[in-house]
Amino acid sequence: MPAPERPCELPTALLHDPEMAHACRIRDFAAIFYLVRRRAGIYPSRIAALCGMTPSRVGEIMSGRRKLAHIDVIERVADGLRIPGAMLGLAHRPWEIPSRAMVTEPELSSVARTGQEEEADRGGMKGLDDILSLVNEDRVTRPMLTAIQSSIEDYWRRDDQHGGAALRPAVVGQLRHVQRLIVSTTDGGLKRSLQSLAAELARLAGWAYFDARRYSTARSYFSQALLLAKDIGDQQFTANVLSCMSLLATYEGGAGEAAALACAAQDTARDTAPSALVMSMLHMREAFALASLRDAAACYKAIDKAHQNFERAADEGPAPQWVRYFDETKLVVDTGIALAQLGEPHKAEPLIAEGLRRENATQQRGRAFHAFWLATTQLQQGALDQACDTAGLALELATSVESPRVTGHVREFHARLHPYARETSVIAFEAKMREALS
Missing domain, CATH: 1.10.260.40 (lambda repressor-like DNA-binding domains)
Known part of the structure; x- marks a missing residue:
């Protein structure tokens, strides 16, 4: 033969x-x-x-x-x-199904392993920072702090548009640079500003590893961010980090832990000002966890509080920069996702669809996630052809970002299609998957 x-x-x-x-x-x-x-x-x-x-x-x-x-x-x-x-x-x-769609979490087992991965991100140049510190005596100035803050904001924009995978080495390197500056700075005001920047960078590093499904490493960086925020007494940012840890716990299947973290975040931020927009976001994090627990009454209560706080936010002063992404469109689409997780697709579908219609075209990763959630609600209601068409849109969006979390949603949606594997629309979707992800 x-x-x-x-x-x-x-x-x-x-x-x-x-x-x-x-x-x-x-x-x-x-x-x-x-x-x-x-x-x-x-x-x-x-x-x-x-x-x-x-x-x-x-x-x-x-x-x-x-x-x-x-x-x-x-x-x-x-x-x-x-x-x-x-x-x-x-x-x-x-x-x-291309290998990219079959991502599994390369979970890290210990803090020691985390250090090895961080070393790999630095390109394996052990000791380089110590060598450079002998010849580079950085003098911390306010313009330098402004430049670092601008870099952080740029990292977030790039993360939103393209995913966090390619950003991890740069963010981790920037974090280590700021940590060295903290040690060498004696001015109390400058040191506090550096600690605040380090907290933001540690949270960003945790988020980038979370997006890469490196959950143990993400948790390690979130813990760093939490300690830094507590050291400088920034209660709102402490609550922000706790909310990230809540979302991470939800992804890991720890819905009870996620709900507890979200409530701890609310307790931390409740007496700060301005707090309404922060509290709105935190109540929505709680709603996600409660939906995973299938506690409908508590989930609806958390959603109501999220909407009430959002309405109050308009009467307060400017919210912290890091929470301003949580606008009305985000509130609408997150409400839909919580209802979808709760198992109420008929209520979730119009909200997610409206959120997608409103969202900025540059928010590629978010739009890809939301399109898959929309496809899931359509599939749950028996609209197979429509669900596959929507998932095809999500695939188009997913090709422009490097995000294993998005790829994980591709895999999860595809698994739901197995009972309909002979249907023409499913075969067409799988053909698009091969073209998009191979």
């Missing part, structure tokens, strides 16, 4: 054709090969080479003189012609 040649994709239109779908469903390989020749221009000799068969055998199959019954040969046909396994009644073939 000749070795199969390199497979090639069939035209998407052919895979969606009802005649092809029917032929695959009943495993009529004479009709399949005929359609492949007529619609894809792949002649019998090429079919034979792709599927590891002889041309004469392919000719016998096409003439109806021979049938295919052995599962290993049917699998070779599926793999050689790139026919999705579900169309032929097979399990998903290994090539159908």
